[in-house]
Amino acid sequence: MKYLFMVCLMLGFVDQVSDNIALVEYENSGQSKYIILSLDNSLCFPREGQRVIFDSNRIVLCIDN
Numbered sequence: 001m002k003y004l005f006m007v008c009l010m011l012g013f014v015d016q017v018s019d020n021i022a023l024v025e026y027e028n029s030g031q032s033k034y035i036i037l038s039l040d041n042s043l044c045f046p047r048e049g050q051r052v053i054f055d056s057n058r059i060v061l062c063i064d065n
Contacts, residue, residue, distance in 0.1 A: 009053050009060060014046045022046060024054055 012026030012035075020039045025032055037059055039045055044062035046052050051063040 009055055011051065011053055014048055014050050014052055017046065017048055022052075022059060024052060024059070026054075 010026050012024040014022050015025045015034065016023040017039075022037050022039055022042070024035050024037055026035065027033070035054070035056075037054060037057070039059070041057055042059035044052075044059060046059060046062045052059045053061040053063070
């Protein structure tokens with residue numbers, strides 16, 4: 001049996017980090033949106049203002065400028 005998994009990764013900026021939670025700002029259809037992500041499952045620990053790649057559950061990559 002074959003399964004197809006689709007993963008949607010997004011690019012955003014960390015607006016705030018507090019108590020192991022990151023508030024990430026990203027753009028969708030020209031509008032600014034926010035998502036709250038737990039750092040418990042994330043693959044890196046971002047700083048405020050840092051660019052990140054994320055999915056709906058965690059931060060996948062922290063990008064240094």
